[in-house]
Amino acid sequence: MEKVLRDPIHNYIFIQHQVILDLINTREFQRLRRVRQLGTSNSTFHSAEHSRFTHSVGVYExxxxxxxxxxxxxxxxxxxxxxxDDHERLVALCAALLHDIGHGPYSHTxxxxxxxxxxxxxxxxxxxPITEVNxxxxxxxxxxxxxxxxxxQKTYPNPQVVQMISSQIDADRMDYLLRDSYFTGANYGTFDLTRILRVMRxxxxxxxxxxxxxxxxxDYIVSRFQMYQQVYFHPVSRSMEVILNHLLKRAKFLYENNTLDTxxxxxxxxxxxxxxxxLTDYLKLDDGVLTTYFIHWCDSSDKILNNLAKRFLNRKPLKSVRFSSETAVLLPKLRLLVDKAGYNSDYYxxxxxSYDLPYDAYDPASKKQRTQIELMQDDGTLxxxxxxxxxxxxxxGKVSGDKRFFFPKEMLAKSNQVEVFAPIYHEFQQYIKNGHINSLNN
Incomplete structure (x- = not known):
């Protein structure tokens, strides 16, 4: 048998085993259609609507x-x-297809x-035994x-199969770089997949x-570096993650204190x-389920839950500013000013x-060892x-990224816009300016 799926990255995805088609048709795999690949990034890159499903079949291909x-x-x-040994093919294909099946809604948050x-x-x-996949x-x-x-889980005895799915240059990373680049409209993630596959052995x-x-x-290493800096670590996407985090945290707090609207x-x-x-509870969840609850919470009598739900659904990100270990001493004062302005600093x-290691050579002393990329020379040595x-x-070995402090955009209001709180807003803005906390974003 052979079936094909149309795909904007790989043109065709070829399904050549009945077991692969049967896995795709399970309810657990179909749930991935309802979980976005990039979580909150569609708030920054409006076309980043692709799902864990599309990525998973791409990794398979x-x-x-x-x-x-x-x-x-x-x-x-x-x-x-x-x-x-081609007897390993089926286990490799199934692992590739199913590697992300456990992701939840807005997974990392x-x-x-x-x-x-x-x-x-x-x-x-x-x-x-309760799943169709099993x-x-x-x-x-x-x-x-x-x-x-x-x-x-990286315990399979054949390292070739493991490294196909999980290493510093694997099918998972190669698909999400190309796919995320395509759907965000950012070209940083493009590299020569055909050439890499031809020299792989x-x-x-x-x-x-x-x-x-x-x-x-x-080129692949640099593409990955650029995608993390320009797409995955974008401050607006991170701001929306912060709001989502605090929204769920507030709902959990209200429920635990018996004050969540019944x-x-x-x-x-x-x-x-x-x-x-x-597991049954987990598999009922997807992005749409959470979004539905967020819509309900817009009518909550709790002002914080109500406001955070509206900020998330209506794309009202927090502002952010870079800080360093030297300027971190200013953060308690900034939080205090946010509290004085009427915003609970625990939630606002x-x-x-967000840091990433673009490439790491093998270090036996490292707690998180990575499989280094080996090149084979003409004489067979690596x-x-x-x-x-x-x-x-x-x-x-060079970590790239930054640390950010997030706060309500309203704290940057001009004095003539918020007369009653003008001194607080002015003081907040002066701390940012004079404290050399810089690189304001969003």
Missing amino acids: ITRQICDLFQRNYPTKKPNDGLW FEHIFHTDHEAITASILTS HVLSRVSPTFAQEVASVI PYKGGITFHISGMHAVE EITPQLLLPFFENNFD TATND VELSTVSNLVAAIT
């Missing part, structure tokens, strides 16, 4: 292409020769508030669901790239407010740091990317 190339060019000849773990939930969806996987073999889960330690493709790999009780969120949820201010690329060496 890149993995399928890698398997095809490996089988055509590097098929195993004898056991343990480090070449590609939701995880932070309710202490969920999308990777652990992914493993549960794959291995729990039933499909179990038809392959009794142990197949656990094998697929172990790829995502298996070896005993996992996956390497022929040194002739070094410049394509460099006529707009968010029934599907109650197991999470009570920290007593199961926040600090947020060299680590940053030792031969001056461009990558320049950003290796």
Whole structure:
């Protein structure tokens, strides 16, 4: 059998196994159509409406292409020769397709508030007998669901399969960079996928790239760096995440204190407010469910919940300003002024740091070890990317990003706009100006 899905990134996505089609048609996978890939980023990039579903089938397609190339060019000849054993294809394809199935609504903010773990939930969806996904996987073999889960958990014994899905240059990252770049309209994430796939090859330690493709790999590293700086860390998107975070936090607080309006009780969120949820509760949630509750909360008698819901739904981001370890001493005073102006600083201010390591060479002493990118030379020996690329060496191990203080836009009002609070607003603005907290955004 072969079916195709039209796709703006890969043109066609080829479905060549019945099990892949059956997995796509499960209720758990179809839920991903209702979870945005980029969370709140559509507040900044209006066309970023793509879903976890579209990304997941894209990761599957890149993995399928890698398997095809490996089988055509590097098929195993004898056991343990480090070449590609095509018996691994199905587990790789299923892991690629299902790697994000555990993401919740507005995933990272939701995880932070309710202490969920999308990777652990992914493993549960794959291995729990209550899911359609598990039933499909179990038809392959009794142990197949656990094998697929172990790829995502990085414990599967074949490092080639693991690194296809999870490494510093993998099918997951390659798809989301290209896809997010396309749907945001930001061209920073484009790189030569075709060339990278052509120089990719298996070896005993996992996956390497022929040194002739070094410049394509460099381009990928720089693209990833630029996307984090220009798209993923955009201050408006982070501001909307802060509002979403505080909105959910306020609703949880009101529920715990029996002051949440009973006529707009968010029934599907109650197991999470009570920290007593199961997989069935989790799978009922998507972006639309939360958005529906936010619409209800616009009518709440609680002024903070009401206001935060309106700010989130109507795109009224907080302002933000960069701060450093030196200027952080000013933040308590700024919070106090926000309180004096009538805004609860617990809900209308926040600090947020967003940092990314564009590329990291392997460090055995590191707590979070990363699989470094190896290049294969013509004689078969391997060299680590940053030792031969001056461009990558320049950003290796260098964390990029910033720390921001978020506050209501109203704090920047002119004195003639808010006569009653003019001194407070003026003092707040002077602290920002004279305290050298700079780079105002939003």
